[in-house]
Amino acid sequence: MIxxxxxQGTLASRAGEVFSRYRDGHTEAMADLVAMLTPILWHTxxxxxxxxxxxxxxxxxxxxxxxxxAESISDPRxxxxxxxxxxxxxxxxxxxxxxxxxxYEIADDAVATPESExxxxxxxxxxxxxxxxxxxxxxxxxxxxxxxxxAFADRxxxxxxxxxxxMPIGSIGPTRGRCLAKLRASLSADAxxxxx
Amino acid sequence: xxxxxxxxxxxxxxxxxxxxxxxxxxxxxxxxxxxxVPSDLVDRLQFSITLDALNAELAELQQLPEAELAYRGDQVxxxxxxxxxxxxxxxxxxxxxxxxDRIRLDGWIAPxxxxxxxxxQGSLRRQVSADADGRFAFxxxxxxxxxxxxxxxxxxxxxxxxxPAVEI
Numbered sequence: 001m002i003x004x005x006x007x008q009g010t011l012a013s014r015a016g017e018v019f020s021r022y023r024d025g026h027t028e029a030m031a032d033l034v035a036m037l038t039p040i041l042w043h044t045x046x047x048x049x050x051x052x053x054x055x056x057x058x059x060x061x062x063x064x065x066x067x068x069x070a071e072s073i074s075d076p077r078x079x080x081x082x083x084x085x086x087x088x089x090x091x092x093x094x095x096x097x098x099x100x101x102x103x104y105e106i107a108d109d110a111v112a113t114p115e116s117e118x119x120x121x122x123x124x125x126x127x128x129x130x131x132x133x134x135x136x137x138x139x140x141x142x143x144x145x146x147x148x149x150x151a152f153a154d155r156x157x158x159x160x161x162x163x164x165x166x167m168p169i170g171s172i173g174p175t176r177g178r179c180l181a182k183l184r185a186s187l188s189a190d191a192x193x194x195x196x
Numbered sequence: 197x198x199x200x201x202x203x204x205x206x207x208x209x210x211x212x213x214x215x216x217x218x219x220x221x222x223x224x225x226x227x228x229x230x231x232x233v234p235s236d237l238v239d240r241l242q243f244s245i246t247l248d249a250l251n252a253e254l255a256e257l258q259q260l261p262e263a264e265l266a267y268r269g270d271q272v273x274x275x276x277x278x279x280x281x282x283x284x285x286x287x288x289x290x291x292x293x294x295x296x297d298r299i300r301l302d303g304w305i306a307p308x309x310x311x312x313x314x315x316x317q318g319s320l321r322r323q324v325s326a327d328a329d330g331r332f333a334f335x336x337x338x339x340x341x342x343x344x345x346x347x348x349x350x351x352x353x354x355x356x357x358x359x360p361a362v363e364i
Contacts, residue, residue: 027249028319028320028321029319030242030245031242031245031246031316031318031319032319034238034241034242034245035238035242035318035319038233038237038238038241039228039233042231042233042237043227043231046231052234056234056237056240059237059241060240060241060244063241063244063245064244064245064248067245067248067249128222129222129225129226132219132222132223132226133226133230136223136226147220147223148223148227150220151220151221151223151224151227152224152227155212155217158212172212173212174211174212175208175209175210175211175212176207176208176209176210176211176212176213176216177208178205178208180207180208180212180216180219180220181205181206181207181208181210182208183219184207184215184216184219185207187219
């Protein structure tokens with residue numbers, strides 16, 4: 001794995017190469033693509049506050065949709081963005097269905113944050129992690145979603161990923177953007193925060 | 197490194213730096229820790245994709261590996277047999293050691309039929325032919341999760357049979 005990162009490019013470009021290989025008839029490449037992209041897709045859907053079981057269903061539907069639409073995707077290099085958009089749409093569809101079954105009202109952002117994601121309920125390993133988590137929890141939800149997803153990709157991918165998440169241009173990359181700036185500012189104002 | 201007192205608006209227009217990279221990589225670790233991807237999810241997704249693509253018949257594991265851990269050492273020579281059954285055929289696979297940390301799979305299909313047998317381990321695919329007696333073998337196989345896809349040559353057009361993933 002010497003120079004693996006330099007040779008392999010970003011997550012989005014590696015995914016594009018593997019997907020092109022799949023479209024060229026190497027069906028086994030799909031297994032590599034699933035292994036490569038399931039983490040970022042998992043966090044994309046979970047950031048929409050879907051429960052774990054439904055998230056698994058959403059991911060299955062999304063991957064099967066990719067297999068069925070494989071030939072019609074105009075740019076195989078954009079497969080990661082395609083999957084993110086498809087997964088988010090499917091998550092919305094599932095959530096609308098669930099909302100009809102179990103009506104409930106979301107009063108505000110704090111209430112809407114799943115209990116397991118409340119900072120107090122998360123036992124973290126180190127001080128810097130608990131501090132980071134506390135400040136992340138203070139961010140607006142759309143910022144939490146953006147940072148959660150891009151954290152699983154590589155820097156050159158950020159602008160395209162932000163776009164796939166429905167964020168305006170300039171949300172992140174090449175400049176820091178407001179979400180990450182907000183996090184950095186609040187971290188730097190916290191005396192407990194010390195970058196490793 | 198930290199920039200106390202600088203308002204967020206100024207930070208927002210500055211280029212991403214190494215501290216951002218550290219924060220984001222910590223964030224990825226955090227989310228991995230708080231909300232990990234279920235350990236077998238990737239395998240289950242790969243399975244449903246393959247099943248869907250092949251329009252395959254799903255076989256069931258009839259017999260669990262006996263003493264699963266027992267053949268994981270090179271001192272053990274016991275043979276373990278797996279049996280997969282589906283509507284159209286039954287596949288039996290005997291697992292025996294094949295050198296250090298490697299195994300050999302000897303299989304047979306009933307009713308006996310010529311067939312193409314694929315071994316899937318992650319994205320690794322190996323393909324062998326089963327003879328007219330339905331016998332086939334894979335040599336020098338690594339331990340790990342594996343599944344089999346059996347396509348009988350007769351009758352033609354019959355969907356392939358796919359087994360669940362088992363630890364071999």
